[in-house]
Amino acid sequence: MSHTHDPNGTRIVVGDDGSEEATDAVRWAIGWAERQGLGVEMLSVLRDSEAWSFDRSAALDAVRGDVEEVTSGLNEAHPGVEVSCRVEWGEPAERLLEAGDRGDVVVVGSRGRGGLASAILGSVSAEIAVYNRGPVSIVVPAELKEYSPGPVVLGFDGSDESLVAAAFAVAQARTLGATLRVVSASSMPTMNRAEQLNPDLYLHAVERAQDTFEQSWRAWAEQHAEGVEWEFVGDVGAPARALADHSEDAGMIVVGSRGLGGFGRLLLGSTSRSLLFQATRAVAIVRPEKR
Template sequence: MTGRGRTVLAGIDGSDGSAEAVRWAAGLAAGRGLELELLHCLRVASLYYGGGLAGSEALFRNIQREGDRIVAEARGLALEVDPAVRVRTEVCHDPAAAALIDRSRGTRMAVLGRTGLGGFAGMLVGGTTATVASHAYCPVTVVRGRHGDGAVPQEGPVVVGVDGSPNSEAAIAAAFEEASFRRAPLVAVHAWADVTYDSTEGMARLLPQWEVLQPDEERLLAERLAGWQEKYPDVPVERKLVRDRPRHILLDESARARLVVVGSRGRGGFTGMLLGSTSQALIQHAWCPVLVVRPER
């Protein structure tokens, strides 16, 4: 993990996805001797009617009690994972995205669930998940499970997307660290035919160029991995060079992976776009947890 703090931050809201995120974050914190912080943000904005009129004091108290219950249950889930894990809890009144981003300063990693009750990761890109992944000061993991039963995989390789961008370099560093920590093999995917073609005729005209470009793309992938393979000799590495769009192959690979690691924005992203199309697609549709890494500010 590229974050330098001693805390794993988990956003909780009482949903099933939130519970999976707590378990995943607790395992991470316990395994690395880190503190786990559980943060629940009360949805007090829903108590205000049109014109700024507030709900009754009794409603505020009920929401506060519900928040305390959610936090207590989440703490219990974390201690089930490891009774020795250090857990700190907080209930706040701030909007979820703003609170998580603020507390990500000095945090090793922020963790969100795959679904929510409106407060955290159940929202599509453009909501809380995308906002936190785009602006957090630390890596962000969205804990997703296999489609259908929602079970979060514990087996399989760590998969990382490689494209030569600064974001990709940070992702490679995090992926090797995660693979070493989990004693898992690493699959490094470099998808270099990331162009949309309008017709098969247009594609046919470009086929010879693929053969010309392939040696350079193979060299790029080897160079990006070389130093990290020396630093982590315990991590078996499989290189995968594919002629496909990055999000397509990474979504396919997520079906057999335990974790997919990507940079927040690749070399094809528009200037100013903080979360690229590949990371957006993965946090919505991947079949395993997704770790989004941004270069340290």
């Protein structure tokens, strides 16, 4: 399995529906792109389901004119980033998923008109987070108005998928000149009878779990994280809460698409929705490259 993803040669595609949240996601993407050497495409999709209420041609022209004006202003304000736009009919999630299939980095905000990127309500951004087959999906929380530098925070559990995320996080730390903060959370089960009688047994189990995560990380980092400044943070409790707690100053949170029942279940159940709801920084979901 390849554990690397090089964003060079790809582009960043941002879902844009004209809402304030989508505009913030575009602004965040441009700030990030400036540090990656990537171009940004704003993708505006008029829903087919709403076609009955529009003159299709007139609607497309009106939106395209508005988006092109915005794009022109962004290019003037950010000469180091090539910003383009595309306006078409369709379903937003389908068009963004197609961008992921091409290998583009897909960025969405956490809310939008009708839930363009609503991680909380389970609309388009939830579909992107769960179903995007491309290498990287990034969900930008509504309160984040622009990209701000900071540590790259990695959710790590030693699984193959978290190693894929680790490679992306290390590459980001190198590109951005940032510290890498590796967070591993042990979500421990309820104490059994013996542990209730002797709590030290439970504490020893927690310590063993943390030691296992840290040793796994150190072994991988020795081979793949040379020259990157990193710190390891062990925590106990819900993985999503741990990531959110340790990322308030972060530039980005990076997680894999699956794992060992902790961070790794981010895309399969409640943890991913919990993280996208709790995080105040952008969350990058990284998948293995298609073979």
